[in-house]
Amino acid sequence: MTPAASPAALPRSDRPVLVTGAAGFVGSHLCERLIERGHTVIALDDFSTGHADHLKALRRHTRLQFVRHDIAQPLPEGLPACGAIFNLACPASPAHYQRHPVATMLTSTVGTWRLLELARGSGAVFLQASTSEVYGDPQVHPQHESYWGHANPIGPRSCYDEGKRAAEALCYAYQREHGLSVRVARLFNCYGPRLRPGDGRVVSNFIVQALAGRPLTVYGDGRQTRSFCYVSDTVRALLALMDSDWSQPVNIGNPAEHTVLELADRVRALTGSDSPLVFRPLPADDPVRRRPDIGTARSVLHWRPEVALDEGLALTIEYLRERAEPTLAVLHADWHAAPELVRGRTLQAVNRQD
Numbered sequence: 025m026t027p028a029a030s031p032a033a034l035p036r037s038d039r040p041v042l043v044t045g046a047a048g049f050v051g052s053h054l055c056e057r058l059i060e061r062g063h064t065v066i067a068l069d070d071f072s073t074g075h076a077d078h079l080k081a082l083r084r085h086t087r088l089q090f091v092r093h094d095i096a097q098p099l100p101e102g103l104p105a106c107g108a109i110f111n112l113a114c115p116a117s118p119a120h121y122q123r124h125p126v127a128t129m130l131t132s133t134v135g136t137w138r139l140l141e142l143a144r145g146s147g148a149v150f151l152q153a154s155t156s157e158v159y160g161d162p163q164v165h166p167q168h169e170s171y172w173g174h175a176n177p178i179g180p181r182s183c184y185d186e187g188k189r190a191a192e193a194l195c196y197a198y199q200r201e202h203g204l205s206v207r208v209a210r211l212f213n214c215y216g217p218r219l220r221p222g223d224g225r226v227v228s229n230f231i232v233q234a235l236a237g238r239p240l241t242v243y244g245d246g247r248q249t250r251s252f253c254y255v256s257d258t259v260r261a262l263l264a265l266m267d268s269d270w271s272q273p274v275n276i277g278n279p280a281e282h283t284v285l286e287l288a289d290r291v292r293a294l295t296g297s298d299s300p301l302v303f304r305p306l307p308a309d310d311p312v313r314r315r316p317d318i319g320t321a322r323s324v325l326h327w328r329p330e331v332a333l334d335e336g337l338a339l340t341i342e343y344l345r346e347r348a349e350p351t352l353a354v355l356h357a358d359w360h361a362a363p364e365l366v367r368g369r370t371l372q373a374v375n376r377q378d
């Protein structure tokens with residue numbers, strides 16, 4: 025294994041850094057850290073699931089330039105030659121990607137291809153935000169990077185899972201054929217401020233429901249497990265990976281494994297809510313167990329998560345308390361239970377929020 029480079033040594037740091045998906049949950053936090061570190065940032069997003077408010081703090085910053093664009097379309101002329109590209113563009117919430125499966129596939133395949141071409145042209149180092157979903161519903165536990173996964177190629181999640189698997193394959197095809205320098209970060213559930221209240225992810229769903237005094241929707245019996253990584257830890261890992269010269273996939277997540285029921289209990293305790301739980305059928309292909317083996321991140325990036333679940337949840341609750349729109353979360357929470365009934369209403373609501 026090659027040791028990581030020094031923390032401030034982003035490749036070709038004299039050149040701008042391109043972040044796609046910059047107005048999203050993770051992307052906006054990443055842009056802030058990059059600006060803090062002195063980089064010039066080209067922030068690109070089509071606002072399909074992100075929001076301009078997420079970049080509010082940087083709006084007038086002289087080292088941030090925003091480009092509104094869909095990466096599946098030909099890239100705009102005149103993008104400056106970048107030293108590094110972080111490709112985070114892609115809807116991450118199942119409610120969003122299952123509503124737009126074709127656009128999701130094209131974002132991860134055609135969009136990633138366009139950005140890899142851009143990286144090749146400018147000699148940029150390319151980091152792909154991949155996902156634990158490449159492991160599908162894993163039969164090996166915890167998941168190590170060497171595990172090839174157990175993904176359904178045609179199910180309702182396949183637009184996301186297989187899109188991300190194809191994106192990884194494209195990265196390594198460019199590495200083999202063109203010698204491109206690639207980084208692949210397999211992110212496990214990440215949470216924190218800027219999760220959108222109506223986004224349909226389990227952490228934001230539970231918090232918004234608890235704050236509204238509504239029942240918390242649990243899919244299946246709630247004994248399925250997830251590992252939750254606070255966003256500042258995730259972003260620190262993305263930067264460490266880009267700083268390093270490690271070109272194999274790296275799991276980025278918190279190995280502390282919690283059942284969904286435990287998460288519901290923590291949220292109820294931290295919000296002071298006595299909301300009951302309601303149980304709905306487990307959606308198709310929902311993974312039963314999820315926990316990253318982060319041995320590679322520990323040894324190669326000298327990284328480990330630092331924010332404990334209660335601490336991160338408290339910060340997320342504080343954020344969502346000011347923004348929660350209970351109706352939206354309830355609609356999303358019912359998504360899997362009766363999509364044919366709520367689909368239209370849910371998306372109208374999301375669009376209104378945009």
Ligand SMILES: NC(=O)c1ccc[n+]([C@@H]2O[C@H](COP(=O)([O-])OP(=O)(O)OC[C@H]3O[C@@H](n4cnc5c(N)ncnc54)[C@H](O)[C@@H]3O)[C@@H](O)[C@H]2O)c1
Pocket residue numbers: 044045046047048049050051068069070071072073074075093094095096111112113114115116117131135153154155156210211212213214215
């Ligand atoms: N948050 C997590 O738990 C998690 C877990 C695994 C992987 N990831 C990956 O990390 C990345 C960021 O996730 P997030 O949680 O911030 O999601 P998000 O939905 O908040 O952000 C994604 C951003 O990408 C933008 N986008 C989507 N399609 C685009 C396109 N075709 N062109 C330009 N912009 C586009 C959206 O508008 C949004 O701002 C995604 O690639 C996601 O797959 C996230």
